[in-house]
Every structure is written in structure tokens, then in C-alpha cells.
Amino acid sequence: MRPIKKLVPILSALFLLPSCAATHYSSSSYGYGTFWFYHLFEGKQSILDELEQKVASTSFLLDVDSIDAPNGVAVLNKEKTAKPGSFLRNCLEFAVSMQEATNGYFSPFSGNLTSLWLDNLGEGKVPSEEDIAKEVAKSSSTYLVFDGESVNKFGEGQIDLGGIGKGYCAKMLAEELKEREITKYWISGGTSSIVFGENPNGKDGYTKVELEDLPGKYVYCKDESISTSSYKKQLYEVNGKKYSHIVNPFTGSAEVNLQAAIVKGSDPAVCDALSTAIYLEGVGSISKYEKEFGVKVIAVKDESVVYCSDGFEILG
Amino acid sequence: MASKFLDKLRRHVVEIIIVGSILAASITLAVVLSFFRVSSSIAIIKHHNETIMKVDLSKENEERHFQVKGDFSFVTIAVKKDYICIEHNDCPSQYCVNEGWVKSGEKPIICAYNGISIYFSEDSGGSAILG
Numbered sequence: 001m002r003p004i005k006k007l008v009p010i011l012s013a014l015f016l017l018p019s020c021a022a023t024h025y026s027s028s029s030y031g032y033g034t035f036w037f038y039h040l041f042e043g044k045q046s047i048l049d050e051l052e053q054k055v056a057s058t059s060f061l062l063d064v065d066s067i068d069a070p071n072g073v074a075v076l077n078k079e080k081t082a083k084p085g086s087f088l089r090n091c092l093e094f095a096v097s098m099q100e101a102t103n104g105y106f107s108p109f110s111g112n113l114t115s116l117w118l119d120n121l122g123e124g125k126v127p128s129e130e131d132i133a134k135e136v137a138k139s140s141s142t143y144l145v146f147d148g149e150s151v152n153k154f155g156e157g158q159i160d161l162g163g164i165g166k167g168y169c170a171k172m173l174a175e176e177l178k179e180r181e182i183t184k185y186w187i188s189g190g191t192s193s194i195v196f197g198e199n200p201n202g203k204d205g206y207t208k209v210e211l212e213d214l215p216g217k218y219v220y221c222k223d224e225s226i227s228t229s230s231y232k233k234q235l236y237e238v239n240g241k242k243y244s245h246i247v248n249p250f251t252g253s254a255e256v257n258l259q260a261a262i263v264k265g266s267d268p269a270v271c272d273a274l275s276t277a278i279y280l281e282g283v284g285s286i287s288k289y290e291k292e293f294g295v296k297v298i299a300v301k302d303e304s305v306v307y308c309s310d311g312f313e314i315l316g
Numbered sequence: 317m318a319s320k321f322l323d324k325l326r327r328h329v330v331e332i333i334i335v336g337s338i339l340a341a342s343i344t345l346a347v348v349l350s351f352f353r354v355s356s357s358i359a360i361i362k363h364h365n366e367t368i369m370k371v372d373l374s375k376e377n378e379e380r381h382f383q384v385k386g387d388f389s390f391v392t393i394a395v396k397k398d399y400i401c402i403e404h405n406d407c408p409s410q411y412c413v414n415e416g417w418v419k420s421g422e423k424p425i426i427c428a429y430n431g432i433s434i435y436f437s438e439d440s441g442g443s444a445i446l447g
Contacts, residue, residue, distance in 0.1 A: 028424065028435045030364035035426050035433040039441030056365065122408070190428065191447045201442040210423075212447025221444075228446050233411050233428075262446065 024201065027052065031059035032166045034190030041184035041200045043177075051173050051187070058172070061088045062165045064111055064158065073159050077111070080153045091168050092151060094269060095161055096144055101292070102277035105285075107249035109142040110135075111160030114247050117254045121236040121243055132252035139249055166193040167227055167272025174225075174268065183223075192275075195225040195268045213260040213300045217316040225268035229279035230260035230300075248280050257282055258301050264312060265295035283307045357420035358437040359400045361393065370437075373398050373420040386430025393434070400434060402427065 025040040029052040036055050038048050061072040061084070069075065076082040084092070095108035113135040120127045135157075142155030153159065161168070166189030173187055174195045185197040186207050198205040199222065206220035213230050231244035235256070243254040261278035263271040274289050278297060286297045286307055296309035308314060325332070357374040360367055361384060368384050379396040381403060392404035399417040407413075407429035415425050423445055424435035 024441060026435075026437070026439055026441055028360070028362060028433055030362070030431060030433075034428040035362070035424070035435075037424060037435065037444075039439075041441070052365075186441065186444060188444055191426065191445045194444050194446060196444075199441065201440045207441075208443035210443060210445050210447075212445060218443075226446055230447060232447055233409050235409070260447075 029055055031055035032062070032169065032189060033059075033162070034166070034192075036190070037188045039186050039199075040182065041198075043180065043182045043185075047177075047180065047182070051176070054173065054176070055169060055189075058087055058169050059165070061085075062091070062161050064160055073161060076151060076153055077158050082151055083149045084151055087172065089146070089151060091161060091164070092144060092159075093146065094168060095164055095273075098164065098270070098273035098277075102273065102281075104140075104249060105277035105280045106163055106273045107139055108159055108161055108163070109139040109155070109157035110247055110249045111139075111158030113139050113157075113249065113252060114160060114162075114245065115158075117243070117247055118245060121238065121254070124238060126238050126241075126243070126254075136249065136252040163229075163276040164269055164273045166190060167225070168269040170195040170225065170268040170272075186221075192229070193225070193227045193268055193272050194221070196221045196223065198222055211262065211298075211314070213262070214298075214303060214305065214314065217314050219264070219298075219312065219314060221264065224264060224266055225271050226262065226264045227268065227271035227275045228260050228262045229275040231256050232260065246276060246279055258299055258306070259303065260298075260300040262298040262300070263289075263295050264297075265293060267293075271295060357398060359395070359420065359434055360437055362433045362435075364431045371395055371400065373400060384432060386427065386432045388430055391427065391430055391432050401425070402432075402434070405430060405432075 023042055025045050025048050027038050027048045029036050038051055040048060060066050060069045064074055066072055067074045071082040071084045098106050099108060116127050116131060116135050139157035142157030145152045170187060170189050170193050177185055183197045184200055186199060188194040196207050199207040206222040209219050209221050211217045213232055229246055234245040236243045242256045244256050247254045258279050261275045263275045265271045270293055274295060278285055283299050283306055289295055290309055296312035298312060299307035357372060359371045359373055361369050376395045376397050381392055381394045383390040383392050389406040391402060394401050394403040398420050401417045402412040402425055405413050405427055407427055412425050412427040418425055421436050421439055424433060426433045
């Protein structure tokens with residue numbers, strides 16, 4: 001009987017051996033105008049369902065066309081006042097703080113300006129100078145006042161949180177997973193905003209991230225996030241000039257300068273906002289953001305690296 | 317010396333058989349589980365959050381083509397053994413079409429314009445795409 005007792009720990013370990021085959025749950029869902037991909041390397045399937053639900057419900061709130069979303073962005077744009085829940089309120093406050101931090105290069109009030117460009121580019125033309133000037137004036141004079149539970153919009157600019165929505169949502173999902181003590185995962189909002197925990201299927205827990213703006217090149221990420229603003233997937237050419245979906249809120253121009261601004265850091269929402277600002281401001285702006293937010297940046301022009309922060313290693 | 321060792325073995329023969337059997341069963345189960353995890357070749361085609369169809373690419377012995385309805389137009393998808401691609405799409409960027417044939421288990425194909433995505437149920441999650 002005694003030898004059998006001694007074997008109990010060994011037997012228990014052997015019973016657990018099959019669980020060494022790595023746990024991996026993956027799924028995809030639609031939100032924020034794109035597809036989200038979820039990879040959990042611990043936890044359970046039902047957590048993915050909850051994450052998908054959160055993406056869908058918050059996407060509805062931020063959708064500029066979803067007038068049915070109670071106290072969402074569409075209502076705030078139309079009624080100029082709303083009592084948003086904590087998610088949207090915090091997101092709006094964050095957007096305003098990033099507008100200040102980027103001296104206005106990230107603007108949450110350029111919705112109509114962006115629509116003006118996309119509508120015209122879709123028809124193969126550029127908007128008139130007069131129309132652009134009108135929309136720039138509207139967006140630059142718009143601001144929010146947070147008053148108790150209410151948020152009030154002053155000015156004619158339309159709120160559009162497309163520049164930070166995915167990053168802000170990715171941050172919320174990462175916080176949700178942290179509360180559940182889940183550290184092994186990565187979640188991608190489209191292909192422009194990704195948040196990483198540890199990846200047991202990657203090298204030393206890192207996830208390999210292929211950079212579509214630099215074919216064949218990649219970086220590694222772990223316990224951090226990465227965002228890009230790039231024209232690669234939304235490039236328009238009119239009369240030999242290249243335009244993108246990202247519009248300069250000061251000049252009203254959608255003409256391209258950088259091809260992509262890739263930002264890596266601890267906060268996916270900050271990375272998302274900074275990638276837009278750097279894309280518009282150019283390489284000269286990067287060092288101040290590196291210092292202020294502790295981010296690392298790759299700037300790409302014509303498929304070549306024109307800036308790469310110290311310690312941000314590009315492989316391949 | 318050798319006879320002492322054999323004596324010990326004889327005394328613990330039951331334990332050795334039990335441990336050996338469990339070890340063999342566990343290893344077999346682990347191998348089988350991991351085999352099924354990485355060898356799945358199911359491509360899941362979605363329109364927004366709705367799964368339109370699942371295709372087992374390992375069973376597609378001949379190339380075939382079919383259409384799924386997107387937000388603005390029909391999207392033509394082609395499949396052949398272990399591969400899938402978006403063959404035709406009216407989206408402005410044509411990025412999804414330019415992806416070409418994608419091998420099962422590799423990166424997803426996304427057309428945000430038409431709300432169509434193709435991903436693999438058992439993509440290992442080893443790498444991500446930023447772009």
C-alpha cells in the first residue's frame with residue numbers, strides 16, 4: 001500500500017499531461033467598421049463571447065450613423081446633448097485630452113470633413129477649396145462641455161471617434177482580461193490596432209507582427225500594443241495626386257505625406273491617437289511623443305523606413 | 317547486483333505497469349489533441365457577425381468558385397485543396413483580392429468594405445498582421 005501512496009503525485013501529474021496541449025480559443029466578430037480577431041491562450045470559450053459582445057455594443061455607441069444607439073455619438077451629433085454611459089463618456093474625455101496633447105492634429109470633430117473627402121474621392125474628384133474651408137472652420141470651432149452626467153457639444157463639427165475607437169475598445173478589452181487574471185492573449189481590431197499579452201505559441205511569449213507597409217518585415221510584441229495609421233488600404237488617386245482617408249484638421253487636406261505611422265506602447269488608445277497625429281504631423285513630431293508617452297515609432301514613406309525609435313527592432 | 321535490481325523490479329511490477337499505462341495513455345491523448353488543434357483546415361466565411369459558411373479546405377480536391385453577398389456587391393470566393401482566396405470583389409482598394417491564395421491556418425482575409433471576412437478556426441495565433 002505504501003509504494004502506491006508514494007506514487008500519488010506522479011500519477012496526478014501524468015493525468016494532467018494531456019492538458020499540456022496548449023489551450024487556444026479563437027474567433028472573429030464585426031465592430032467599428034471592421035473585423036476583430038481574438039486569440040485567448042487561457043481561460044474559456046465563453047470569455048470570447050463576452051468580448052465579442054462588448055465590441056458590438058460599444059461599436060454601436062460610437063457609430064456616427066446609429067441614431068438608435070441610446071445616448072451614443074449619433075445622438076450627441078444630432079441633439080448636441082446626451083447622457084452617455086461611462087464607456088462613451090470616458091472615450092470622449094480621452095479624445096479631448098489627446099486632441100490637446102497632439103495640439104489638435106488628432107481631432108475628434110472632423111467627421112464632416114472626412115466624409116466630404118471620402119464622398120468626393122469615391123467619385124474620383126476632390127472637394128472644392130470653399131467646401132473644405134467651411135468644414136475646417138466648423139471642426140476647429142467645436143468643443144465639448146462635460147456637465148455632470150451630460151455631455152454638450154458646441155459648434156457645428158461632427159464627432160467622429162474613428163481615429164481612436166478601436167484602440168480605446170482594445171484597451172477596455174485588455175483591462176477586462178487583466179481583471180480576470182488572463183495574461184495570455186492577443187486581440188486585433190481590424191489590422192490597425194492590436195493589443196498583446198503573452199503568446200505561448202510565439203517565440204519567448206512574443207507575437208510576430210507582420211508589417212504590411214513594409215513587405216517581408218516584422219516586429220515582435222508582448223504585453224503591449226501597436227497601432228498604425230496608413231494609407232495603404234484606403235489610397236485614392238485623382239489627377240496624379242495621392243489622397244487618403246486621414247484628413248489634416250488644420251489645412252483640410254487629405255493629400256498623403258507619410259505612408260504609415262506605426263506606434264508601439266503600453267496603451268492601445270494612446271497608440272491609436274498618436275499614430276493619426278504622427279501620420280499628419282510628420283517625422284519631426286515623433287521625438288516629443290516618444291518623450292511624453294514613452295512610445296516607440298516607425299515612420300514609413302514609399303515602403304522605406306524614414307524613422308525608427310531606438311530599441312524598436314524591425315526584423316526580416 | 318543484477319539479481320537485486322530484478323528483485324526490486326518484480327516487487328514493484330504492479331506500480332510500474334500502472335504508471336507506464338497512464339504515461340502511454342496521456343502521451344497519446346496529448347499528441348492526438350495537439351494534432352487536431354493544428355491540422356484543422358476549416359475556413360469560416362463571415363458577413364459581419366453572421367457565419368455564412370464553413371469550408372473544409374482539406375476536402376476541396378478540385379478548384380471551385382462561389383459567391384457570397386456583401387454590403388455593396390457579391391464577392392466571388394475560390395477554394396482548392398488547402399487554399400482559399402477572394403477572386404473578385406468590387407471594393408475600391410482590391411486589397412483582399414491582391415492577397416491571392418491563402419493557405420489554410422494562415423492569415424485571415426478581410427474586406428471591410430463589403431463586410432466579408434475569412435478566417436481559420438484553428439489559426440495558431442502565432443502571428444498577427446498590422447497594416
